[in-house]
Amino acid sequence: MLIEDGELAIAAAEAGAAVVRAKYGASLARVDKSGGDFATAADIEAERAIIAVLRDARPDDAVTGEESGRTGSDGAERRWLVDPLCGTLNYAVRNMLVAVNVALRTRVGVTVAASADPFAAEVFWTDGTGAYVRRDGVDEKLTPTAESRLVDVNLDPPFPNDPAFRAVRLLADRGFVARFRPRVVSTTLAVAWVAAGRRAAYVTDGQLRDSVHFAGGIALCEAAGCVVTGLRGEPLHTGVGGLVVAADRETHDALLALIGSQFAAEPARQ
Incomplete structure (x- = not known):
């Protein structure tokens, strides 16, 4: 029996999470990569387990x-995008904030995806129409909310x-701290948390097209119905790039205004 793409993404992510x-x-053992990054034996073995599931099906x-x-x-x-251990440094120092990410990109975009939390035994997943979290085989629909006011900011390079924009400067912006409560968990599990209502928003710089992360x-x-754009409010993968994902339009607009102030101030600093 042919397994559906959504269930395959979940199965692959769960194999990596195990x-x-x-x-x-x-x-x-660590394997050094460029820019001071590294992988561990867990990254490599988890990726092999994920790919074995995908190749079999x-x-x-x-x-x-x-x-x-x-x-x-x-x-x-059809191309599967696999990040076997998002948060490797967290994991290496025995911090459990990590994710296992699997997504399928087709000619129309990413059609299914799964992001597993190995230690909470949860898999956040989408079949392209709805977004859910699966616990003990039971699916619950994800509902974004900005009620927490928690905003995760990615401070990792590149x-x-x-110098026009640096996410770290948001943390010193009085307008940001007056409205939001910053968090830095250093794993894209935090992006799934926006869909789940556990974060109000997430901000990162970077060129993210076909990003396994x-x-x-x-x-x-x-x-899940979040507001998702680039740093300047453009469609994803256009303009200056980056990512602003927010639970609602009001939160998104507030973040765009704060980010825009950095871009607007840059000529005065040169």
Whole structure:
């Protein structure tokens, strides 16, 4: 029996999450990457487990893995985007704030996605129409809300819009701290939390097209009804890039105004 794409994404993410849980707390070898980044044995083994599930069910699909790179045709109509352990540094220092991300990109965009929290035993997922969280085999629809006022800000490089915009400057902006409560969890699990109503918003710089880190979370938020744009309010992957995802329009507009003040002030600093 052919498994549906949404269920396949969940199964693949759960396979990766099982590896992440099993290796937590162990002394793990590190593989150095560029820019001071690194992977652990857990990243590599979790990615293998995820890809094995995908290959078994969809042998002709292409895959882009955070650790193994691109396989399959560059022009493939179906490509899985795999981030086996988002929050590697958190994990390496025995912090449980991590995610396992799996998304399917087709010619019409990201159609299904799953973001698993290995330690809360939750999988946030979308089939492209609705957004849900699965616990113990039971699905609950995700409902965004800005009630918490918690906004996650990604402070990790790269910063392609520096010096015009740096997310860290939001934390010192009086308008930001008067309205929101900043958080920095250093994993894209926080993007799924916006869809789930556990965060009011999320902000990051960067070029995110086909990003193994962000594709799944963005798809979840769009399916849940969040407001999702680039840093200047443009459609995603246009203009200056970046990501602002908010639970509602009011929160989104407030963040765009704060971000816009940085861009507007930049000529005066040069």
